[in-house]
Amino acid sequence: MSETQNYPIGNELKPEVIQRNLEDLFLFAHQHVVRDSAPNDSEGSPGDIFLVNLNGTGYLYAKFPTLGWKRVALS
Numbered sequence: 001m002s003e004t005q006n007y008p009i010g011n012e013l014k015p016e017v018i019q020r021n022l023e024d025l026f027l028f029a030h031q032h033v034v035r036d037s038a039p040n041d042s043e044g045s046p047g048d049i050f051l052v053n054l055n056g057t058g059y060l061y062a063k064f065p066t067l068g069w070k071r072v073a074l075s
Contacts, residue, residue: 034058039069 034051039061044050046065051058058074 038071039063041068044069 032051034053036053038052038054038059039048039050044063046063048063050061052061052071053059059071060074061069061071063069
């Protein structure tokens with residue numbers, strides 16, 4: 001998903017514009033998609049975390065460097 005800067009900085013340094021941009025970056029970085037299928041072995045990198053909904057049950061998948069994908073059911 002592509003995001004654009006809502007509040008361009010331009011040539012003047014305005015703290016309120018910087019603050020709004022940092023808030024936008026924080027929100028964009030914390031958007032989590034809930035998938036409806038488990039990740040396969042070739043997806044992701046070690047350290048990645050996916051939220052998955054399989055038939056109404058929520059799972060948290062985490063990819064480990066040597067173990068691959070591991071999951072835990074959420075309640």
